[in-house]
Amino acid sequence: MPTYEWTAANDGYRSPRSPWRRVQIVIGLGVLACLCVFAVRYMTGAPGDGTPVLDATSYKTNVDCQVNTVGSQGTVTINGTITGDASSYSVTVEVLDAASQQRIGGQTFEVRDTTTFGGTTPAQAPIGPAGIECKITKVGAGQ
Known part of the structure; x- marks a missing residue:
């Protein structure tokens, strides 16, 4: 009867989770939030500095x-x-x-x-x- 060992080690069959991927997602969400804020300000005509x-x-x-x-x-x-x-x-x-x-x-x-x-x-x-x-x-x- 064969015995199987299950490990979470990097044995080449799957890649380890990279923390860089999480950083990319956070940066992408931050940029998206900024774009949404600018779009809402533009559409509502919110005044900025120097705008009458x-x-x-x-x-x-x-x-x-x-x-x-x-x-x-x-x-x-x-x-x-x-x-x-x-x-x-x-x-x-x-x-x-x-x-x-x-x-x-x-x-x-x-x-x-x-x-x-x-x-x-x-x-x-x-x-x-x-x-x-x-x-x-x-x-x-x-x-």
Whole structure:
């Protein structure tokens, strides 16, 4: 009567389980999870850094800025318009150095019962030779 020995040793008939295979699976699942998060953020329109946050109301904006510097002191005059569905808006304007895209100033305006907004805000100087750039970074609609 033959006797059989059963062992878990690597006898060439089956390969041992490699820990590298488990690492590959974990990395693959991590990449898949990241892709899912990015897809959901893209589909829902979730704002990221530097992305304007806009309410669901319809509106149209325009903004213009002028800079005045004396030595290390600077001021920016902001003038803008907004028209749309809401009776009031909160408009945030950022002032950037055009060459470096560094933020040098900004202001939030509460616009009620009018279509214009504006004011003067301090700005970090010196301003680069390319001048400044103004952006509306956030618009919130009131009731």
